[in-house]
Amino acid sequence: MANPTFWVGIAFVIFMVLLSYYGVPKNVVNQLDKRGQRxxxxxxxxxxxxxxxxRLLREYESKRAAAEREAAEIVSTAxxxxxRLAAExxxxxxxxxxxxxxxxxxxIAQAEAQAxxxxxxxxxDAAIKASERILRNEITGPTATSLVTQGLNDMRTKLQ
Incomplete structure (x- = not known):
């Protein structure tokens, strides 16, 4: 009985019996079961x-695809x-x-007509003045003056 290994073995057996008596293995198993369930x-x-x-990813992908289609439609419409606005x-x-x-x-046509x-x-005016000079030099007297004046007035009214 003096062997220390023997006493360690006896202490171990007593320790195991005490653990079983207080239900430690059952508690350990229950804790492990609870943890396994958790x-x-x-x-x-x-x-x-x-x-x-x-599921959310699929929904968002479908929404993104719909948004891209809508954006493409908006771009094509724009x-x-x-x-159309450029043509107009x-x-x-x-x-x-x-x-x-x-x-x-x-x-331009109006300016041409006016010119x-x-x-x-x-x-x-130049023709009247030239005619007046010529007639004054050739016809003299009071009858010449009246003829020249009358002719000049007639010419002015006809030419204008």
């Missing part, structure tokens, strides 16, 4: 959360509207240029 519950919750996350602006510009050209041509009338009036 882990199983957490795994089930994680699985459910993952499925929810995948391009069509811009092209081009038509308005062409019409404006056409009206301005017609207005300028009308002003022609002024040239004609200047020619008439």
């Amino acid at each position: 882990i199983a519950d957490e795994l089930a919750e994680a699985k459910r959360l993952r499925e929810d996350a995948e 391009k069509a509207e811009a092209e 602006a081009q038509e308005k510009m062409a019409d404006f240029v056409k009206r301005r050209t017609a207005s300028a041509e009308a002003k 022609s009338a002024e040239v004609r009036a200047a020619a008439v």
